[in-house]
Amino acid sequence: MPYIVTVKAGLVDVVLPGNIRVQGGESVRLTDAQFHQVTNSARAALFTSVQQVDVPISKEYVDTQDALLLPRAGGTVEGDLAVGGGLTVAGTEVSGTQAxxxxxxxxxxxxxxxxxxxxxxxxxxxxxxxxxxxxxxxxxxxxxxxxxxxxxxxxxxxxxxxxxxxxxxxxxxxxxxxxxxxxxxxxxxxxxxxxxxxxxxxxxxxxxxxxxxxxxxxxxxxxxxxxxxxxxxxxxxxxxxxxxxxxxxxxxxxxxxxxxxxxxxxxxx
Structure with a gap:
């Protein structure tokens, strides 16, 4: 799941994973992978608050890097899901030729x-x-x-x-x-x-x-x-x-x- 983090006031031009540039006092959303690239000691030095975001699993949720996020426990995307490349589900390739x-x-x-x-x-x-x-x-x-x-x-x-x-x-x-x-x-x-x-x-x-x-x-x-x-x-x-x-x-x-x-x-x- 993604995280909303708030950068400590007074910090300038903080660059976070994904080349996300923020200033002190600003809040930004990080993907789960991006958040865990920041070490515990760096989190303590950079962030005044960290909030894990609960993603509604019945709707599309697109992050700032245009990646579709769903909870690791699973969920349902209602509506259309366009996949530009291959799609593998539970280890099975399902992106073969379709009608x-x-x-x-x-x-x-x-x-x-x-x-x-x-x-x-x-x-x-x-x-x-x-x-x-x-x-x-x-x-x-x-x-x-x-x-x-x-x-x-x-x-x-x-x-x-x-x-x-x-x-x-x-x-x-x-x-x-x-x-x-x-x-x-x-x-x-x-x-x-x-x-x-x-x-x-x-x-x-x-x-x-x-x-x-x-x-x-x-x-x-x-x-x-x-x-x-x-x-x-x-x-x-x-x-x-x-x-x-x-x-x-x-x-x-x-x-x-x-x-x-x-x-x-x-x-x-």
């Missing part, structure tokens, strides 16, 4: 981790979670085909976006978007979204389903590990119905299933 680095609002996972394509089983409502860390507006959904569909049933294939409570926020018809082998961007009605969890939904009806770029291909791993430790309402990947020809206006998240899930890659723009 915003490539112009997206969020994604299901880094597309560099795509391992191939998985079938979008006909009539099955697939859910794939995206996590928004801050409020934003989205107006498009990205996905990629590794093989196209054939015999599409007109008006029965959709991409959509569900809230964490299971409300369908928007959807778009995919009839012309499921052929070929390419990345697709589907326009959706712009949605102003708060921070939180959302599901991108995919429903396909065709004679032959397309294969969508995805992550883990082993179904046993998908069905057991992808949602490890999560309740159905929190599933990262889920199935929310079968035998469907349209997206329901609401789903019931506690009824989400982890059987038959696919780790499709989606990006929100």
């Amino acid at each position: 915003g680095d490539v112009g997206l609002r969020a994604w299901t996972f880094d597309p560099a981790s795509i391992t191939g394509g998985s079938s979008a089983t006909v009539g099955t409502l697939f859910l794939c979670a995206v996590y928004l860390r801050r409020p934003t507006t989205v107006s498009g959904v990205w996905f990629a085909l590794t093989s196209g569909a054939s015999g599409l049933t007109a008006g029965q294939s959709f991409v959509g976006l569900y809230s964490a409570s299971g409300v369908l926020l928007t959807s778009a018809l995919l009839d012309s978007m499921l052929t070929g082998t390419t990345a697709r961007q589907v326009a959706i009605a712009p949605q102003s979204l708060s921070a939180g969890t959302y599901w991108v939904a995919l429903l396909v009806n065709a004679t032959t389903a397309p294969n969508i770029a995805s992550g883990e291909a082993n179904s046993a791993i998908r069905n057991t590990v992808m949602n490890l430790g999560l309740s159905p309402s929190q599933y990262r990947y889920a199935v929310a119905g079968t035998g469907l020809t349209s997206l329901p206006s609401t789903i019931t998240p506690p009824n989400n299933s982890s059987t038959g899930i696919q780790a499709f890659w989606f990006g929100l723009s």
Whole structure:
């Protein structure tokens, strides 16, 4: 924690750590590191008072050297935190490529981790979670085909976006978007979204389903590990119905299933 120190009256041009220059009678704030660079004997000679400052942990606190300070015991920064360099949390590097680095609002996972394509089983409502860390507006959904569909049933294939409570926020018809082998961007009605969890939904009806770029291909791993430790309402990947020809206006998240899930890659723009 930082300290507020008052320099003894009569002293002139006192230079403290961080090249902080003060005069007698003035008070100045020192970071914890700066304060402890001053020896005990020097403190006694220089300061008439020393006060340790309690930093509010629910707000940003920036010192004179533009360093973010939080109590050593921990705390929460509410709002945005911009880090210009690398960021390590509890020894783990967390400043790898993020969706915003490539112009997206969020994604299901880094597309560099795509391992191939998985079938979008006909009539099955697939859910794939995206996590928004801050409020934003989205107006498009990205996905990629590794093989196209054939015999599409007109008006029965959709991409959509569900809230964490299971409300369908928007959807778009995919009839012309499921052929070929390419990345697709589907326009959706712009949605102003708060921070939180959302599901991108995919429903396909065709004679032959397309294969969508995805992550883990082993179904046993998908069905057991992808949602490890999560309740159905929190599933990262889920199935929310079968035998469907349209997206329901609401789903019931506690009824989400982890059987038959696919780790499709989606990006929100």
